[in-house]
Amino acid sequence: MFTQLASDLDPQSILVSVGLISLVYALLKVTRGGFLADAPMPPQPSWLWGHDREVYENDVGVSYTKWLNQYGYIAKIRGAFFHPEILLVADTKACTHILQTHIYDYYHSVVVRPRIERLLGRSLGWVEGASEHKRMRALVAPALSPESIRAMAPQIYAAAEDARNQAEQEIPAGGGYQVVNAMDLTGKTTLDITGRVAFDHDFQLGQSNDAQTILQAWRRMVNIGMQWKGFMAIVLLRRFPWLNHLPIKSNRGQSVVKVTIQQGVAKELVVRSQQMEDPASLKSKDLMSILLKANAQGKIDQQELMDHITMFLMAGHETTGQTLAYTLWELGKRPDIQAKLREEVQAYPGNPTYDEIVGSTALPYLDAVTKEALRMFPALPYMERVATRDDVLPLQTPIATPDGRTITALPIKKGQIIVLPIIAINRLDATWGDPMNFRPERWFEQHPSPELLPHGWGNTLTFSEGPRNCVGYRLGIFQFKVVLMTFMRTLKFEDTGAKLGHVMCSSLQPYVIGQRDQGPNIPVRISVH
Numbered sequence: 153m154f155t156q157l158a159s160d161l162d163p164q165s166i167l168v169s170v171g172l173i174s175l176v177y178a179l180l181k182v183t184r185g186g187f188l189a190d191a192p193m194p195p196q197p198s199w200l201w202g203h204d205r206e207v208y209e210n211d212v213g214v215s216y217t218k219w220l221n222q223y224g225y226i227a228k229i230r231g232a233f234f235h236p237e238i239l240l241v242a243d244t245k246a247c248t249h250i251l252q253t254h255i256y257d258y259y260h261s262v263v264v265r266p267r268i269e270r271l272l273g274r275s276l277g278w279v280e281g282a283s284e285h286k287r288m289r290a291l292v293a294p295a296l297s298p299e300s301i302r303a304m305a306p307q308i309y310a311a312a313e314d315a316r317n318q319a320e321q322e323i324p325a326g327g328g329y330q331v332v333n334a335m336d337l338t339g340k341t342t343l344d345i346t347g348r349v350a351f352d353h354d355f356q357l358g359q360s361n362d363a364q365t366i367l368q369a370w371r372r373m374v375n376i377g378m379q380w381k382g383f384m385a386i387v388l389l390r391r392f393p394w395l396n397h398l399p400i401k402s403n404r405g406q407s408v409v410k411v412t413i414q415q416g417v418a419k420e421l422v423v424r425s426q427q428m429e430d431p432a433s434l435k436s437k438d439l440m441s442i443l444l445k446a447n448a449q450g451k452i453d454q455q456e457l458m459d460h461i462t463m464f465l466m467a468g469h470e471t472t473g474q475t476l477a478y479t480l481w482e483l484g485k486r487p488d489i490q491a492k493l494r495e496e497v498q499a500y501p502g503n504p505t506y507d508e509i510v511g512s513t514a515l516p517y518l519d520a521v522t523k524e525a526l527r528m529f530p531a532l533p534y535m536e537r538v539a540t541r542d543d544v545l546p547l548q549t550p551i552a553t554p555d556g557r558t559i560t561a562l563p564i565k566k567g568q569i570i571v572l573p574i575i576a577i578n579r580l581d582a583t584w585g586d587p588m589n590f591r592p593e594r595w596f597e598q599h600p601s602p603e604l605l606p607h608g609w610g611n612t613l614t615f616s617e618g619p620r621n622c623v624g625y626r627l628g629i630f631q632f633k634v635v636l637m638t639f640m641r642t643l644k645f646e647d648t649g650a651k652l653g654h655v656m657c658s659s660l661q662p663y664v665i666g667q668r669d670q671g672p673n674i675p676v677r678i679s680v681h
């Protein structure tokens with residue numbers, strides 16, 4: 153009966169009772185003020201929503217960027233329902249402290265971790281603690297090394313060319329054009345690449361049943377998360393983590409993608425492995441061989457195998473596909489940049505190797521467009537952590553306290569929630585000058601303040617930094633460049649005039665303003681050049 157009752161509840165219907173509970177909570181327990189007194193706070197938070205509602209109602213990152221521009225590289229905000237203060241950290245030294253030197257003292261927060269588990273399982277993005285994390289990372293990292301990506305290159309080029317040819321065939325002949333959702337085009341291309349290079353699985357350019365089921369399940373989940381109830385779910389789960397364990401609809405809905413993958417393509421891969429003569433002797437360094445071998449040797453059980461497949465299928469394609477879609481949109485709005493990029497890639501003879509394409513010398517403008525796209529549109533716009541012990545954050549840029557002192561370090565308490573707003577860090581005025589301008593040329597210039605630049609790839613925080621940075625960043629960048637180059641050679645992208653809004657729903661999600669209920673969409677006009 154309890155299960156039935158709980159499953160009928162959605163975040164909106166429990167709002168009133170939760171409001172009352174949180175009021176009692178607030179009266180019984182001092183949950184704010186005090187420890188973060190030295191950090192500046194934007195004025196006038198709502199008594200019930202704190203600053204959370206403003207963050208949600210603005211475009212992704214806009215409020216964080218505004219506050220950090222205003223107060224320096226540290227600020228604190230109030231969370232909804234009397235949540236203890238949340239610390240926003242953009243200071244480079246503090247980021248490095250959290251993400252590199254003290255990484256294992258900062259766990260994914262109570263909102264993030266159970267969500268990752270429901271979405272993708274107990275794989276690398278979920279695991280905590282030095283020894284388990286290092287074990288999983290050491291298991292999969294060889295599949296994503298430069299050596300492995302060199303071996304994948306022909307398949308990545310083949311998949312990109314197949315996707316481009318298919319797109320060309322769908323364009324009406326005789327100088328016609330088609331309006332497509334760039335998210336669909338790039339999403340199925342990167343899913344196809346991930347299937348081929350990591351799992352030796354053919355998603356038939358997004359047309360196979362497996363591909364359709366996975367893409368549709370993800371889209372349904374994102375559509376729900378993009379609505380008001382998605383915001384409510386996040387603030388409620390953060391305030392009342394025990395809600396994570398209730399079988400409410402919004403929690404169960406997040407498992408659909410994982411279940412779809414694990415009952416479909418992952419199961420099929422496992423069955424295939426059971427038919428192999430001796431998986432323990434597999435020599436290949438592709439992800440599937442590494443996982444099957446580890447399973448056959450008893451190093452990982454079948455559930456862990458399934459969870460790694462799920463994590464890598466989704467993390468491997470969704471992030472890169474999204475950034476590519478945003479790039480096609482920007483290039484549609486900026487024909488001058490598109491023409492310059494096309495000129496460079498068309499002049500390049502043949503397909504560059506991994507080593508030629510990965511640096512900035514063989515195709516410098518492609519490299520600059522890639523860095524600019526990843527700076528402006530980080531697929532994961534925020535990271536949220538919780539301190540597992542009392543700590544002191546060192547600061548690169550001293551901050552002025554509300555009582556007029558200047559401090560160079562900020563003490564924090566165990567349990568402190570910290571948001572590392574990647575998208576805001578990548579768009580700060582003081583660091584980037586004209587951050588909202590898509591300007592690849594900036595990557596040929598001297599950045600104004602090197603000590604203020606993040607320490608992650610390309611001086612951005614897009615792939616995070618340190619021992620838990622994105623393990624697939626080399627593959628992400630390589631497939632991004634290959635697909636963009638392949639499309640640019642013969643396809644032309646133009647603006648449709650649609651105005652986009654952006655929302656955080658597990659990752660950065662675009663929608664056409666006025667059509668948010670229709671889900672992620674970046675309409676672009678596509679023709680043969």
Ligand code: HEM
Pocket residue numbers: 260276277278289296463464467468469471472475530531532535536613614615616619620621622623624625627628629
């Ligand atoms: C443009 C593409 C990509 C972006 C922007 C991106 C971004 C990120 C970020 C910011 C993190 C850190 C998240 C956190 O700590 O909360 C991360 C972790 C991760 N990424 Fe990526 N990623 C991309 C592509 C990929 C690809 C292609 C793969 C796999 C083939 C991948 C697999 C992972 C995994 C497994 C982790 C967890 C690493 C760990 O905890 O040790 N990502 N990614």
